[in-house]
Amino acid sequence: MMLGTARRFGVSHALRATAPRSISARLATQLPKWQAPSTLSSLAATRSLHSSFPRLSAATAEATVEETEPSKSAMITEFSDLAAENLIHNKIIKNIIQPDRMNLKTMTEVQSLTLNEIVKGDDILAQAKTGTGKTLAFLVPTLQNILNDPSVDVSKVGRRSARTGPSEIRALIISPTRELAEQIAVEAKKVAFGTGLIVQTAVGGTQKRAGLAKIQQEGCHLLIGTPGRLKDILSDPWTGVSAPKLNTLILDEADRLLDQGFAPDVEEIQSLLPDPTKLDRQTLMFSATVPREVMQMVRQTLKPDFKHVNTVREDEVPTHHRVPQKLVYTRGLENSLPALLELAQNWQARRDNGEDLRPFKAIAYFNSTAETKISADAFNNMARNSQFRQSSMGNMRMLEINSRLTQALRTRSADNFRKAREGILFSSDVTARGMDFPDVTHVVQIGVPRDRETYIHRLGRTARAGKEGEGWLFMHRAEQDVYRKRLGRLPLTLDTALETADADLSQTFSNDTSVGKIVNQVTEGLAQCDGATKVKSYMGQLGTTTGNFDSKREAIQALNQMFTVGYNMQTPPELSPRLMQQLGLNRIDGVSMGDGTRQRRDGGFSRGGSRGGFSRGGDRGDRGGFSRGSDRSGFSRGGERGERSGFSRGGERGERSGFSRGGDRGGFSRGGDRGSFTRGGDRGDRGDRPSRPRRAFDESFGNDSFRF
């Protein structure tokens, strides 16, 4: 059926011959609000329910053609037809469709809708949902265009002295992350296999000299890289790598590359390329999201008559309809990891019960690198436990990835997760965009993400290529306002099934209950993490929580509670007056403020010689790390006042926070024993929590103080 349709429409030369008319004119003058007709998206959605990759059907093709191509151009939907029309090189087609190679048959919407335009040489902004083949959409026609260039010599295929050099770059692809650049390159090499086209990468974190040597030796037609390294090698005349013949510039994840952080680099790279008024240059932009704010940048960067190919209706969300998105309120920040473990265990238990579910393979996203680390550490600690190993969780890989790891470790984690059958990847936003890990069943976002686009792209790591997947967002109640503002219109539904999400973790739990088992495992895993990691995690979350929470006061209380109850630490790190001011915390209760005499040392925090580590009260001989009762107001200023209160003076919220001693809930034993704090006094088993090994920070930090 599809094939017949494709043939009916598949007239490539007609496509090439027809000039784009009204649509480009329209786009040039007004905000490009062109979009695929409604039938398209609804139909795609329906089809995807049947777990097929949303392809172009006959009906949609027709509708789309009319809408997008007033010139009645045709639409091709089968890769094999591209060969018949002699539009795309036979070798490329073979690489795509052969079962022992990429094994693809039918093109996706973006691929169909952009191919002819790209071959024609038009500038394009293409928007399509995550996991619908955007990479291939720009690779195939771009590689073809290079082959079409008579000045490109690929005649010496397979021989050592191919007549290409480091200045033969015809197309450049910029990616916002190193792993994505590498992934695109892998795909590009598959497509280009046997054509003689040379694909190279240039990303940071790798040996520059080795990379350069490779390009110098083998030459390069298509270069793929990240902004910093591309800038570096293209601006340095000594490298010999240059692009005087460049015809095509591709911005993958274009909205990201055009935003604040990247735009200057991208502009600088453009300035290193041949003057577009002298050598015609095609620019292609691809992304699942293009927020309004960047449209101006898009328009500035593309030619005035660029095409906006949008397969996502403007009133539609660029997520997949088939992906259930669940929202979970957590009682405190410390509940996230137990809830994550519970989610994984529940899933595995259902599998054990014979339900037809794929193995649990999840990405857990955090808003700070330090939090990814402590979470990965904690889960790795748990996974070492024999009870855990023998459970249905036993075969899970626990992996970590973020930009603070060495590139070697990053690459290893990504590779391992790709290969993993089941496991959890604890990730920062390095992997949020474009990464294609096969068979991810769950995306769990912990904390409201920094913006809507981030949410959408993270979610897009699951349910790719027609597969199923679930999205989860764990969020503190006090993030509601920012949630509504950023994600309010997305289709999340409240889920209250995870028991540990709402458990009061200041209690003691018995291993006889399922909740207790989970909580105690996490507690123990965290207890084995070192103190510095905990402090960094606290500090790392300061920025996002104070920004995300309904009030700064709530943010601090939640963080302090996470630190004491979740991490089993005594007193939260002191903050310098300067930092407090920057965070707007000056008049917030519950903050430990240092006296500002810190000396900077590695990583932005300083160790003040004599000041107690984390200013624990006990060893200083004063009243213990916590203020109790409502007598104390204000906060401590380091030690010079001799008092340590730190936080939570009574107050209506006090009792929730796990410290703030009323005595009724157990809370906190201060006193000289520094450390042991016993929660759950009301249950009568104080101090007997199953797993409370001596905290690592006692050893590693001694009496030193950390102020920030």
Next chain:
DNA sequence: AAAAAAT
């Protein structure tokens, strides 16, 4: 102090 990205 909060992703990422050159050394």
